[in-house]
Structure formats: C-alpha cells, structure tokens
Amino acid sequence: MNYETLVAVMRRLALEAGDKIMEIYNSDDFEVKSKSDQSPVTEADEAADALISAGLREAFPDMPLVTEEQSDSHGQEVMTFLIVDPLDGTKEFVNRRGDFTVNIALVEEGVPVRGVVYAPAKQRMFYTDALGKSVEEAGPFDKETVGELTPITVSQADNSSLMVVASKSHRDQATDDYIGKYSVEDMKSAGSSLKFCLVATGEADLYPRLGRTMEWDTAAGHAVLNGAGGRVVRFDDHSPLAYGKPGFANPFFIAYAPSVELKQG
Structure with missing residues (x-):
C-alpha cells in the first residue's frame, strides 16, 4: 500500500x-x-x-x-x-x-x-x-x-484531575459508575468518533465506551489516536482492541492517553 x-x-x-x-x-x-x-x-x-x-x-x-x-x-x-x-x-x-x-x-x-x-x-x-x-x-x-x-498528540494526564469525554447519545449508569473510579476535573460529551479525536488532541484524557459499537464506528478514530500516541484497549482485560473480528463487532473498550492510570471495570 x-x-x-x-x-x-x-x-x-x-x-x-x-x-x-x-x-x-x-x-x-x-x-x-x-x-x-x-x-x-x-x-x-x-x-x-x-x-x-x-x-x-x-x-x-x-x-x-x-x-x-x-x-x-x-x-x-x-x-x-x-x-x-x-x-x-x-x-x-x-x-x-x-x-x-x-x-x-x-x-x-x-x-x-x-x-x-x-x-x-x-x-x-x-x-x-x-x-x-x-x-x-x-x-x-x-x-x-x-x-x-x-x-496532534495526547495529553500528559494529571491523574488527580482528569478530563473525560463520553458519548452524547449512549451514556448509561455503567459508564458513569466506571468514570466514578477516577478523579475527574471535568466531563465533555461528544458524538461519533470525535471522542477519539478529543483524546488525540489532548482535549480529553480518557474515553470509556461500555456499549455496542462496530469496527467501522471506531477504526478511523482509533487510527488517529494511535498516531497521536494514544491507546485503545478492551474494557475487560486491557488488551489491545483488535480488528477483523467475526461480524466486525467490538467489545467494550477504553481509549486513553498512556499517562492515565487505568482502573479495572
């Protein structure tokens, strides 16, 4: 290519x-x-x-x-x-x-x-x-x-006052409970793959997604975040989120700047 x-x-x-x-x-x-x-x-x-x-x-x-x-x-x-x-x-x-x-x-x-x-x-x-x-x-x-x-590059996160971005249309109690494990200075809401881009530019430190997504929803934003020094991992075991899965469905995931100290779900 x-x-x-x-x-x-x-x-x-x-x-x-x-x-x-x-x-x-x-x-x-x-x-x-x-x-x-x-x-x-x-x-x-x-x-x-x-x-x-x-x-x-x-x-x-x-x-x-x-x-x-x-x-x-x-x-x-x-x-x-x-x-x-x-x-x-x-x-x-x-x-x-x-x-x-x-x-x-x-x-x-x-x-x-x-x-x-x-x-x-x-x-x-x-x-x-x-x-x-x-x-x-x-x-x-x-x-x-x-x-x-x-x-663009991800933030050097301050784990005592994180900036978190979450979905505008798909927020739920499980997401709020997980976010509650962190010391959060402020919350942003954004739609679509813009959430990955806000982490990529350092406008947010952490984006957890505890909901259904497909690979076409995430691949471009994931690539942009990778290229800015960020990571996307599975919510369950924090292994890298992989693509080409049967049916192209994603598990829950977390997108973040590597300086964020990830919590277990």
Missing part, C-alpha cells in the same frame, strides 16, 4: 462525502429510515457511502472493503482491509446537532494504521499522514490542496 496515495484519496473522499452530507443536512427535510437493527439511516448515509465506496474501489481495487451501509461486506473474514462509516453519528445528524463524522480507515493485520475523521458541520478534520503521525488540518478545506497542518 502506498500510504501517500492512500492518505490523499481518503482525505479527498472524506471532503467530497462531507459536501454531500451537508447539502442534505441543510435541506428543508430528509428521509429517515430504520435498518434491521432499528438504527436510523438517511439518504446522506447512503449518498456518502456510494461516493466513498466507488472512490476506494477505483483507487484500490484489490483491497477488501468493509462499509457499514453494505451488509454484504460484513461477512468477510479479513485482517487487512479498508473500512468505512460514511456518516457516524446519524442520530446527531437527524437531530441537527453537528457531532457527526465521515470515517475512512485502513486496517493492517488487525491494527488501524491510517485513518481520517472529518466533521463537516464543525469544520474539523483529523487524519494520519503518510508516516502514520496524526495531524489536524485547518479549514476551509480544498480537495486538491492540503491546508495548514498541526501535529
């Missing part, structure tokens, strides 16, 4: 998908349907998926592709693959809250190594460069010309 080409393609496709999503987001009305698991899907999810999938298949025809919106891609047994969530945070999109993202990642041997997370409504974009280091690009964004890049 040529990482320079990959990063350029992922970045461009994320921006193009973001334009399509915002066109629908800013329209007077859009259709919301329910998938078989009762989760919402909109025409923006489907339009962004079609655009990204076509672009990745054209650029990397020999690389397996897993994408949320194409259920026939979910039965693959792969360890090295491209994985896409064309619109992560559909509930945030439907409620016009802005905390939704476009996510594209490359997983190699079960590890997310390159990824882009683009939040078009917030005009924030995070990605790994060709060397695997994570950056935030300042907008406004041009699809062909890269703007100003700022290297």
Whole structure:
C-alpha cells in the first residue's frame, strides 16, 4: 500500500462525502429510515457511502472493503482491509446537532494504521499522514490542496484531575459508575468518533465506551489516536482492541492517553 496515495484519496473522499452530507443536512427535510437493527439511516448515509465506496474501489481495487451501509461486506473474514462509516453519528445528524463524522480507515493485520475523521458541520478534520503521525488540518478545506497542518498528540494526564469525554447519545449508569473510579476535573460529551479525536488532541484524557459499537464506528478514530500516541484497549482485560473480528463487532473498550492510570471495570 502506498500510504501517500492512500492518505490523499481518503482525505479527498472524506471532503467530497462531507459536501454531500451537508447539502442534505441543510435541506428543508430528509428521509429517515430504520435498518434491521432499528438504527436510523438517511439518504446522506447512503449518498456518502456510494461516493466513498466507488472512490476506494477505483483507487484500490484489490483491497477488501468493509462499509457499514453494505451488509454484504460484513461477512468477510479479513485482517487487512479498508473500512468505512460514511456518516457516524446519524442520530446527531437527524437531530441537527453537528457531532457527526465521515470515517475512512485502513486496517493492517488487525491494527488501524491510517485513518481520517472529518466533521463537516464543525469544520474539523483529523487524519494520519503518510508516516502514520496524526495531524489536524485547518479549514476551509480544498480537495486538491492540503491546508495548514498541526501535529496532534495526547495529553500528559494529571491523574488527580482528569478530563473525560463520553458519548452524547449512549451514556448509561455503567459508564458513569466506571468514570466514578477516577478523579475527574471535568466531563465533555461528544458524538461519533470525535471522542477519539478529543483524546488525540489532548482535549480529553480518557474515553470509556461500555456499549455496542462496530469496527467501522471506531477504526478511523482509533487510527488517529494511535498516531497521536494514544491507546485503545478492551474494557475487560486491557488488551489491545483488535480488528477483523467475526461480524466486525467490538467489545467494550477504553481509549486513553498512556499517562492515565487505568482502573479495572
């Protein structure tokens, strides 16, 4: 895999998908349907998926592709693959809250190594460069010309006053009980894969997720956090969160800066 080409393609496709999503987001009305698991899907999810999938298949025809919106891609047994969530945070999109993202990642041997997370409504974009280091690009964004890049890195956490980020739509008592094991200075809530990016930039130290997620929800954010010096581990035994699992479902996990003294669940 040529990482320079990959990063350029992922970045461009994320921006193009973001334009399509915002066109629908800013329209007077859009259709919301329910998938078989009762989760919402909109025409923006489907339009962004079609655009990204076509672009990745054209650029990397020999690389397996897993994408949320194409259920026939979910039965693959792969360890090295491209994985896409064309619109992560559909509930945030439907409620016009802005905390939704476009996510594209490359997983190699079960590890997310390159990824882009683009939040078009917030005009924030995070990605790994060709060397695997994570950056935030300042907008406004041009699809062909890269703007100003700022290297990002995780915090040096103060374990007596941690900054914690948690889900906006999926908070529950178990999550609050786990967070209660830490000395917390402040809590942030964010939707979609932006939570990984807030840990990656040092805006938060810890993101525990005690709820159902799929690999397409997490791979791009995980790659960005890896490239900023962070880690993502399973909640149960603190082993690294791996990808290419049957059905692409994740266990509970914790994303964090390595200076955080992790507690057992």
